[in-house]
Structure formats: C-alpha cells, structure tokens
Amino acid sequence: MKTISILGATGSIGQNTLKIIADNQDKFNVYALSAHHNYDKILEQARNFQPKYVVIATKALADKLQHALKSEGLETIVLFGAKALIEIARADEVDIVMAAIVGMAGLESSYAAVCAGKKVLLANKESLVAAGNIFMKAVKENGATLLPVDSEHNAIFQCLTDNQYHAKEVDKVILTASGGPFRNKALSDLESITPDEACNHPNWKMGRKISVDSSTMVNKALEVIEAYWLFNVSVDKLEVLIHPQSIVHSMVKYCDGSYIAQLGSPDMKTPIGYSLFFPERQAVNVTPLDLCATSLTFEKADFIRFRALEMVFSLLGEKDYVKSIIFNAANEVLVEAFLAEKIQYLQIIAYIEQTLAELHFSSAKTIEDVIEIDQKTRDFIKQRFLLDDVMYT
Numbered sequence: 001m002k003t004i005s006i007l008g009a010t011g012s013i014g015q016n017t018l019k020i021i022a023d024n025q026d027k028f029n030v031y032a033l034s035a036h037h038n039y040d041k042i043l044e045q046a047r048n049f050q051p052k053y054v055v056i057a058t059k060a061l062a063d064k065l066q067h068a069l070k071s072e073g074l075e076t077i078v079l080f081g082a083k084a085l086i087e088i089a090r091a092d093e094v095d096i097v098m099a100a101i102v103g104m105a106g107l108e109s110s111y112a113a114v115c116a117g118k119k120v121l122l123a124n125k126e127s128l129v130a131a132g133n134i135f136m137k138a139v140k141e142n143g144a145t146l147l148p149v150d151s152e153h154n155a156i157f158q159c160l161t162d163n164q165y166h167a168k169e170v171d172k173v174i175l176t177a178s179g180g181p182f183r184n185k186a187l188s189d190l191e192s193i194t195p196d197e198a199c200n201h202p203n204w205k206m207g208r209k210i211s212v213d214s215s216t217m218v219n220k221a222l223e224v225i226e227a228y229w230l231f232n233v234s235v236d237k238l239e240v241l242i243h244p245q246s247i248v249h250s251m252v253k254y255c256d257g258s259y260i261a262q263l264g265s266p267d268m269k270t271p272i273g274y275s276l277f278f279p280e281r282q283a284v285n286v287t288p289l290d291l292c293a294t295s296l297t298f299e300k301a302d303f304i305r306f307r308a309l310e311m312v313f314s315l316l317g318e319k320d321y322v323k324s325i326i327f328n329a330a331n332e333v334l335v336e337a338f339l340a341e342k343i344q345y346l347q348i349i350a351y352i353e354q355t356l357a358e359l360h361f362s363s364a365k366t367i368e369d370v371i372e373i374d375q376k377t378r379d380f381i382k383q384r385f386l387l388d389d390v391m392y393t
C-alpha cells in the first residue's frame with residue numbers, strides 16, 4: 001500500500017490519476033488532495049476518497065468545505081493556501097506525490113516534495129522550465145525519484161535505460177508534437193482565433209492553459225527545456241518532429257541508427273499509470289491502439305512558423321537559463337490574458353518575444369531567486385502591455 005498526495009487533483013491530470021487509483025484501491029491510500037477554486041469537484045473527490053487532508057485556495061472556501069464534510073460525518077481536515085500545499089507534499093506519511101498543479105503555482109510544492117526525497121510524479125513541467133538546475137540538484141541531493149508524467153518525457157524515460165542516460169550512444173532525443181489545432185492554417189488566419197478554438201485540441205483533452213500552449217507550440221518549447229533538464233541532454237541532441245497522429249509519444253535515436261520509440265493511444269492514463277506503478281507495470285483502462293487503423297507521419301518542425309521553438313533552442317544554446325524563467329512567466333500571464341479575451345491570439349507569441357528582448361536579470365541561484373524573477377516578469381508584462389490583473393479560474 002502506497003500513500004499518495006495529489007496536488008491539483010481537480011484538474012485533467014489529477015482526475016485521471018484518481019480514476020486509476022479508484023481501480024486500484026488496494027494499492028493506494030490517498031493522504032491529501034488539492035484544488036484551487038473548484039469547490040464542487042473537490043467535495044465530490046473528498047467524499048469518494050476520504051483523504052486525511054484537503055487543500056483549497058482560500059479560508060472562506062476551506063470553512064465552507066470543512067462544514068460540508070463534517071455534516072456528512074467525514075473526518076477529512078480542510079486546509080488552505082500555498083503553505084498547506086507544501087505540507088501535504090512533504091509530510092512524513094507520504095510516499096508518492098503527483099505534482100499536477102498548472103503553472104508556476106506548482107513550483108514550491110513540487111520542489112518541497114523533491115527536497116523531502118519523495119517519489120515525485122511530475123506533470124507540472126513549469127517547475128523544471130523555471131528552475132531546472134536547482135530542481136535537478138535537489139533531486140540528487142535528497143535521493144528523490146523523479147518520474148515524468150508528460151507523455152513525451154514519459155516515453156523518452158521508457159526508451160532510455162538507466163545506464164544509457166548520459167551515454168554517448170544517444171544520438172538524438174526526439175520529441176513529437178501534434179502541431180495543435182491550427183497546424184494547417186495560414187499564420188494570417190490566426191489573428192481572430194478565440195479561446196474556445198485554441199482549446200479545441202485534435203488529439204488530447206487537457207486543461208485550458210496547456211491547450212492554448214499546444215496550439216502556439218509553447219507547450220513543445222517548454223517540453224524541450226523539460227527534456228534538457230530531465231535527461232541531462234545537450235541542446236544539439238534535442239529535436240522536435242511534427243507527428244499529427246500523437247501515437248508515437250517520443251523516441252530516442254541511438255548512434256547505431258536504432259530508433260526506440262514508445263507508442264500508444266493518446267490517453268494520459270498510460271503515462272500516469274506507468275509512473276504510479278513504476279518500476280512495475282500494471283493494466284490501466286485505456287483504449288488499445290489499433291495500429292492497422294492509423295498511419296504514422298512525421299514532418300520537420302518549422303522554426304519560422306513556430307517562433308516559440310526558435311526562442312527556446314536559442315536560450316538553451318546560450319545556456320541563458322534566466323530567459324527560461326522569463327519565457328515561462330511571460331507565457332503564463334499572456335495566456336491568462338488571452339483566455340480572458342484581453343489580448344489577441346497572435347499577441348501571445350509577439351509579446352513573449354518582445355519581453356525576452358527587453359527584460360534582463362542576473363542568474364537565479366535559489367528557488368527564491370526564481371520566484372522573484374518570475375514575479376518581476378509578470379509585473380513588467382502587465383505594465384508594458386497594459387494588462388489588468390487576470391486570474392485563473
């Protein structure tokens with residue numbers, strides 16, 4: 001029996017994690033669940049899984065939830081705020097932490113889990129993008145086990161065996177990308193794209209922020225940085241291929257010409273299940289892949305069209321890791337603004353690029369430095385592009 005905390009339980013990854021746990025109640029004990037503002041969903045999850053703790057954003061929501069749970073005879077204790085997220089991530093009783101909060105808001109809790117030496121299932125790619133070197137150092141120093149949940153990185157993890165990690169035998173680490181919903185649209189047709197159109201991904205059902213990121217290719221850009229840190233791979237060995245079917249989740253090319261790839265239906269329950277049960281494999285409820293019903297095609301990623309890729313390959317080439325904090329923070333604010341209909345679709349990328357050109361900081365040595373740079377970038381963007389405060393729902 002393993003004891004687990006799920007950070008971001010009400011999101012797309014969190015809900016898929018709980019589906020697998022519901023089918024394996026003899027193997028997992030749910031210690032804590034967290035939500036931001038989704039009261040109804042976390043109430044339902046608390047009823048179904050009866051965790052020791054639940055964390056929600058505000059005191060008002062926590063009081064209301066505590067009252068509701070108590071009146072149903074449940075003993076779950078409701079906490080609130082960012083500090084409580086850290087507590088449920090590093091509690092002694094916890095073996096496994098699913099880090100599935102979206103955005104920089106997930107950094108401190110996933111970092112706390114790593115520092116406490118937990119088995120950390122990392123969906124929150126933004127942690128690694130903003131704080132990769134500090135994060136990976138903490139993994140090593142604290143004996144944590146870091147398992148990537150992102151489908152591409154989970155695939156690469158499956159294609160690399162332990163002793164090949166740093167080996168010269170690895171020629172390329174190839175991330176696949178669906179190309180998103182606008183792959184075949186002319187750039188000039190993208191001006192009037194609405195939030196709902198951007199969130200309508202052809203192959204994957206995901207939260208709204210990552211769906212917009214997939215459409216702009218920022219998601220793949222974040223994933224390039226994520227792979228760079230996770231697999232300690234130099235930037236010249238990283239490649240992105242457009243693969244519209246999302247069947248080959250990523251691959252590794254070896255120096256003898258062998259490609260090792262991981263294939264499967266586009267369903268996050270596969271990488272989530274793989275990381276939950278690691279180092280074993282167990283059945284999860286996914287639609288089996290019908291190889292005869294699909295063709296597999298690949299195209300080079302166009303760096304002129306997909307500016308975000310150009311930006312991250314360039315910052316990694318220069319080892320200018322502060323720029324990845326700026327890139328990530330800028331994107332988060334601008335995607336929020338786009339979802340709130342305060343800026344147009346193409347302004348997301350244009351403003352990120354402008355911010356990278358105009359904003360400079362010296363290097364970040366601690367998590368506190370990363371958080372400060374992230375905050376200063378957000379402040380800069382709001383002023384520079386005249387954005388009011390917007391908030392995730």
Ligand code: NAD
Pocket residue numbers: 007008009010011012013014034035036037038100101102103105123124125126149150151204205206207208209210268392
């Ligand atoms: P989502 O929007 O569906 O869920 C996000 C979760 O984080 C929710 O539980 C929400 O309540 C919580 N949250 C949001 N803001 C918060 C804040 N400020 N403080 C605390 N909690 C907060 O997102 P998702 O699609 O599940 O993605 C979660 C993470 O996993 C992201 O980092 C994303 O990039 C990554 N990821 C997702 C998928 C996918 O298929 N959904 C695939 C790969 C990676």
Ligand code: MG
Pocket residue numbers: 150151152223
């Ligand atoms: Mg991915």
